Amino acid sequence: MNLTNRKRVFDPISATFTLIIIASLVVFNVLPLIKILIESFTNADGVTYSFMGYVRAFQYEQNREAIIHTLVSSSLAALLSTIIGFIFAYCSCYLKMRFKRLFDFVALLPIISPPFAMSLSTILLFGGKGLISKTLLGIQNANIYGFWGLLFAQTFSFFPMAYLALKGVLASIDPSIEEAARDMGSSRWKTFTKVTLPLALPGIGNAFLVVFIKCVADFGNPNFIGGDYLTMATQIYFQATGGYEMQRCCALAMLLLVMTLIIYLLSQSVLTKRTYVTITGKATRERTPIEEKHITIPLNIFCGVVTALVLLMYFMIPVVSFIKVWGVNYEFTFKNYQQAWKLGSEALFDTLWLAVITTPLTGLLSMLMSFLIVRKKNKLTGLMNTLGMMGMIIPGTILGYAYVLQFNEPPIVLTGSLILMVASCCSRYLPLGLSSGVTSLRQIDPSIEESAADLGANSMKVFVKVTIPLIRSAFFGGLVYVFVRTMTSMSALIFFVSPRHQLLTTTIMRMVADGRYGAACAMGTMMIIVVLIAIACLYGLIGLFGVNRKEIKLL
Amino acid sequence: MxxxxxxxxxxxxxxxxxxxxxxxxxxxxxxxxxxxxxxxxxxxxxxxxxxxxxxxxxxxxxxxxxxxxxxxxxxxxxxxxxxxxxxxxxxxxxxxxxxxxxxxxxxxxxxxxxxxxxxxxxxxxxxxxxxxxxxxxxxxxxxxxxxxxxxxxxxxxxxxxxxxxxxxxxxxxxxxxxxxxxxxxxxxxxxxxxxxxxxxxxxxxxxxxxxxxxxxxxxxxxxxxxxxxxxxxxxxxxxVADFIGRSNFIECKVRSVGEGVTTVDMYGKTLEIQDTAWQNRTAGQTVTVMARPESVRLADQGVFKTHINSSIFMGAMQEYICDTDGMQIIVEDYDYAQHKAYSEGEDVYVAFKENTLHII
The missing domain is CATH 3.40.50.300 (P-loop containing nucleotide triphosphate hydrolases)
Structure with a gap:
């Protein structure tokens, strides 16, 4: 008894790990942001400090526009996404429907595809040479670039995210609460407005804000389809890479960062009000699905149309990859693949290499951190948790820019190295694995690990032999997520692209900019195939470890 | 109201x-x-x-x-x-x-x-x-x-x-x-x-x-x-007998049927049991007789010999689990202060209160 107590009080192994992880998180998550903060106050002479950066950031008309654009388009896209996502979630939880599984499949598509997939398909369908706009409707020079295109692309990119979040919210409502209302004499509609909606409201608010953050930080869609409709993320990128004045650009970056932070804190405070959903006893039975035709038919039609549209959008990419010249000559060809291979094979291998390095590193790190956070609970590990979760709310563009500023000059010079790419992906995709690891570990009785320690295993052994196997589904879920996101990410990595380290997403972007839609789609198709193969391999590996596939949750 | x-x-x-x-x-x-x-x-x-x-x-x-x-x-x-x-x-x-x-x-x-x-x-x-x-x-x-x-x-x-x-x-x-x-x-x-x-x-x-x-x-x-x-x-x-409370079930042969009474053979001994469903019985048929544990008694002498496999004090009662020719009989004695206590391994006799027996 004494022995184990002493072990828990001071454990040199976990203390060392905690300190090392905190140090690296400070280097890669905190210092770069401080650097941006300092730069935003540093005048051009590099010695004096002032608020002029912020003043000029607001004086610059493009910036003012970008701020308004970001707020308007993001809030609208988040609103539409939340509404569509809610309808889908409601159908999934309350209705008797045939294609529920299809919903979940559709919800997974944005995760395994590059962040600009929707923009690309929107352009291919509704753009100047679009299938619907030009070929079917005969509109010449249709201009989809701008506000409407962005709103459309973002809504379709992000509503699945709202759907997944809201599905969880609605599923956690005890169906007998609604039955009680029905039993007291309230109609379906009254039950919905007086019980279901108020109970789901905090969750709806949270879903809205989460999508809002995504839209505000989104770089892929505005960059692809925004055209003249500049947003803060694209504006920061152009100013940062275009050699404009650094102080003003850092000031704008700080504004975006503060904005996302505020939205994030808001979303968290909204979420804490949700506690009442599960206060009374456990949900005792499954919800009896609604079968009334006047409810199911309209909702089915809505979801069917939206699902078909999403599938069509994603289907476009492989289809276009086999077409000679989109919008002009719809002949079948393999040429696009030849061209894509010539222009992009290097980028494909570079990106794959990056993902292969990042995935196990991030996966192991998140599990190690979860273990330390849950089982060695103290102030230090609490700090580590906060630092680790930071990556979730830092927009990619800002992280990339901050790395460029921070690691271009001493004390740590890493410019052009793979380390920066790996670190940025790790920082951004760590939080998911970390939070799912922490959650699943909290559900496991600590006495299992304590008994191992009691039998003489040190904390390293306990972690490897007991903890990892216990939380393996969170671990593998994290691996799949990190791999896929790294393969398809762009916003932060775009800052580190060099002839030595090329990137799949930026290569595709360049092809689109050059008008090589066929090659871009061929490249995108290859990317999706590589991602799917990798997921299949990981699932195979998971099977070897005896994890049920259904336990694995993406996103 | x-x-x-x-x-x-x-x-x-x-x-x-x-x-x-x-x-x-x-x-x-x-x-x-x-x-x-x-x-x-x-x-x-x-x-x-x-x-x-x-x-x-x-x-x-x-x-x-x-x-x-x-x-x-x-x-x-x-x-x-x-x-x-x-x-x-x-x-x-x-x-x-x-x-x-x-x-x-x-x-x-x-x-x-x-x-x-x-x-x-x-x-x-x-x-x-x-x-x-x-x-x-x-x-x-x-x-x-x-x-x-x-x-x-x-x-x-x-x-x-x-x-x-x-x-x-x-x-x-x-x-x-x-x-x-x-x-x-x-x-x-x-x-x-x-x-x-x-x-x-x-x-x-x-x-x-x-x-x-x-x-x-x-x-x-x-x-x-x-x-x-x-x-x-x-x-x-x-x-129903098993779900509501505890029961002993004893398979018996019907010897004869009279108005409201069925006579059965239990381990070679004859018992008369009140039976509302007597019309459904025929001599020679096998029926299940239910005896609630609290209506079974243990005694030094009697007709049905049994062996005590366990004797446990439960607070409100003394519980015996007995073995009679390979059949388990549960006995609950709520009046244990007035009765002789038996211990595990003893050979004793069970007695059924005939008016509480019930033919299913």
């Missing part, structure tokens, strides 16, 4: 089938007919999966029968939605509206009926006083104890003065002591209001304590309907 609206409930040949994902049909409720009188307290009792909750939910309207009819009062409500049925349910999970305070939870149904504000106030206050929630009107459900939440759920159902009150295992989330006091409370309020009540439980002591009549269900069918005394003393089947 007597409820004048109370109604009777009739089920006619009700069947409820479910189709599992692999297309197999499963009958949760298999052709049930029953009649519950106005003002009566009836319990649906049975193990989990016996169809009792499904039956209750069909009365409430949450499930539709695959075939058959449900009547509340004189009205056939089979196709009527729950909001238009004159029932009110107390749920297992209480199902309180977490976003409303106690007062608004209870007055929910009254508001939907568009009553005047002072009428709503008056009736809600009355009910709150009746169930002992006075002064808690502004609390939110998560600020209440389990027992208080239970009272709110009860009050919410009572306040709309339903024709039928439904209970879906309402006490199963409470601890043992609270369960007993709440069930007395329910009984008191039901008696006071005289409202037809249908109560689902798997707890036989709850069923015994509350009910005018108990309906024992198993595998979707009714095994027996009767007063608590009838189902305990004269179970209609081995299942």
């Amino acid at each position: 007597k409820n004048t609206n109370t109604k009777n409930v009739t089920l006619k040949n009700v069947i409820r089938e479910y189709v599992s994902p692999d297309k197999k049909t499963f009958r949760a409720v298999n052709d049930i007919s029953l009649e519950i009188h106005s003002g009566e307290f009836v319990t649906l009792l049975g193990p989990s999966g016996c169809g009792k909750t499904t039956t209750l939910r069909m009365i409430a309207g949450f499930e539709n029968p695959t075939s058959g009819d449900v009547f509340i009062g004189d009205e056939n409500v089979t196709a009527v939605t729950p909001d238009n049925r004159d029932t009110a349910m107390v749920f297992q999970s209480y199902a309180l509206f977490p976003h409303y305070d106690v007062f608004n939870n209870i007055s929910f149904g009254l508001r939907l009926r568009k009553l005047k504000e002072d009428e709503i106030n008056k009736r809600t206050k009355e009910i709150m006083e009746l169930v002992g929630l006075k002064g808690l009107g502004e609390r939110l459900p998560n600020q209440l104890s389990g027992g208080q939440q239970q009272r709110v759920a009860l009050a919410r159902a009572l306040v709309v003065e339903p024709g039928v009150l439904l209970f879906d295992e309402p006490l199963s989330n409470l601890d043992a002591k609270l369960r007993v006091s709440m069930r007395n409370e329910i009984k008191r309020i039901q008696r006071r209001l005289g409202i037809t009540s249908i109560y689902v439980t798997h707890d036989q002591s709850e069923a015994m304590a509350l009910s005018d009549r108990v309906i024992v269900m198993n595998k979707g069918v009714i095994e027996q309907i009767g007063t608590p005394n009838e189902i305990y003393s004269h179970p209609a089947s081995v299942f």
Whole structure:
């Protein structure tokens, strides 16, 4: 008894790990942001400090526009996404429907595809040479670039995210609460407005804000389809890479960062009000699905149309990859693949290499951190948790820019190295694995690990032999997520692209900019195939470890 | 405060089938007919999966029968939605509206009926006083104890003065002591209001304590309907005898049948047993005789020799588990202070109180 107590009080192994992880998180998550903060106050002479950066950031008309654009388009896209996502979630939880599984499949598509997939398909369908706009409707020079295109692309990119979040919210409502209302004499509609909606409201608010953050930080869609409709993320990128004045650009970056932070804190405070959903006893039975035709038919039609549209959008990419010249000559060809291979094979291998390095590193790190956070609970590990979760709310563009500023000059010079790419992906995709690891570990009785320690295993052994196997589904879920996101990410990595380290997403972007839609789609198709193969391999590996596939949750 | 609206409930040949994902049909409720009188307290009792909750939910309207009819009062409500049925349910999970305070939870149904504000106030206050929630009107459900939440759920159902009150295992989330006091409370309020009540439980002591009549269900069918005394003393089947209390079952041969009396052979000895179903017996037939453990005695001398496998002091009684020619007999001695105590391994005799034996 004494022995184990002493072990828990001071454990040199976990203390060392905690300190090392905190140090690296400070280097890669905190210092770069401080650097941006300092730069935003540093005048051009590099010695004096002032608020002029912020003043000029607001004086610059493009910036003012970008701020308004970001707020308007993001809030609208988040609103539409939340509404569509809610309808889908409601159908999934309350209705008797045939294609529920299809919903979940559709919800997974944005995760395994590059962040600009929707923009690309929107352009291919509704753009100047679009299938619907030009070929079917005969509109010449249709201009989809701008506000409407962005709103459309973002809504379709992000509503699945709202759907997944809201599905969880609605599923956690005890169906007998609604039955009680029905039993007291309230109609379906009254039950919905007086019980279901108020109970789901905090969750709806949270879903809205989460999508809002995504839209505000989104770089892929505005960059692809925004055209003249500049947003803060694209504006920061152009100013940062275009050699404009650094102080003003850092000031704008700080504004975006503060904005996302505020939205994030808001979303968290909204979420804490949700506690009442599960206060009374456990949900005792499954919800009896609604079968009334006047409810199911309209909702089915809505979801069917939206699902078909999403599938069509994603289907476009492989289809276009086999077409000679989109919008002009719809002949079948393999040429696009030849061209894509010539222009992009290097980028494909570079990106794959990056993902292969990042995935196990991030996966192991998140599990190690979860273990330390849950089982060695103290102030230090609490700090580590906060630092680790930071990556979730830092927009990619800002992280990339901050790395460029921070690691271009001493004390740590890493410019052009793979380390920066790996670190940025790790920082951004760590939080998911970390939070799912922490959650699943909290559900496991600590006495299992304590008994191992009691039998003489040190904390390293306990972690490897007991903890990892216990939380393996969170671990593998994290691996799949990190791999896929790294393969398809762009916003932060775009800052580190060099002839030595090329990137799949930026290569595709360049092809689109050059008008090589066929090659871009061929490249995108290859990317999706590589991602799917990798997921299949990981699932195979998971099977070897005896994890049920259904336990694995993406996103 | 007597409820004048109370109604009777009739089920006619009700069947409820479910189709599992692999297309197999499963009958949760298999052709049930029953009649519950106005003002009566009836319990649906049975193990989990016996169809009792499904039956209750069909009365409430949450499930539709695959075939058959449900009547509340004189009205056939089979196709009527729950909001238009004159029932009110107390749920297992209480199902309180977490976003409303106690007062608004209870007055929910009254508001939907568009009553005047002072009428709503008056009736809600009355009910709150009746169930002992006075002064808690502004609390939110998560600020209440389990027992208080239970009272709110009860009050919410009572306040709309339903024709039928439904209970879906309402006490199963409470601890043992609270369960007993709440069930007395329910009984008191039901008696006071005289409202037809249908109560689902798997707890036989709850069923015994509350009910005018108990309906024992198993595998979707009714095994027996009767007063608590009838189902305990004269179970209609081995299942009922086994489910309600503990029982010893002894296979015997019928020797002869007389009016109201059946004579059986038990281990070579002859016993005369009171038997209401004597007309169904024939000499030479094998029947099962049930003996409740408390109606079996141990003695130094007698006719049935047995061996004590275990003797355990349980507080309220001394429990013996005996072996008689390979058959287990359980004996519960509640008067152990007056009787001789036996210990494990002893060979003794068992004696049956003949008037408590029952042929199934």
